[in-house]
Amino acid sequence: MAQSIPLPVQLESGRYRRTRAVRHDGALSAREIQCISLIALGLTDDEIGSRLGIRRCTIRFHLGNICMKLGASNRCSAVYRATVAGLIRPADD
Numbered sequence: 001m002a003q004s005i006p007l008p009v010q011l012e013s014g015r016y017r018r019t020r021a022v023r024h025d026g027a028l029s030a031r032e033i034q035c036i037s038l039i040a041l042g043l044t045d046d047e048i049g050s051r052l053g054i055r056r057c058t059i060r061f062h063l064g065n066i067c068m069k070l071g072a073s074n075r076c077s078a079v080y081r082a083t084v085a086g087l088i089r090p091a092d093d
Helices: 030-040 045-052 056-070 075-084
Strands: 008-010 016-018
Touching (some): 030 075, 045 056, 056 075
Antiparallel strands (some): 008 016
């Protein structure tokens, strides 16, 4: 089973802080896959929250974890990396 560990991050000031714990294996959870799939469709955080029955801050929490696990800096990059990794499929036109 994957272990959660806090990751130290160096800030611009040179200081370190711990981030939220993430799964050590880097795999996305089922909820994270749901979120990134809906983000890929162009839905806003509020729209995703309505569909999944969770709050906007929870969507942002999941997006932060997704970005950390995929090495993405923003939601667009996260969608691209998830698509390239085969975690989600591009929408049919």
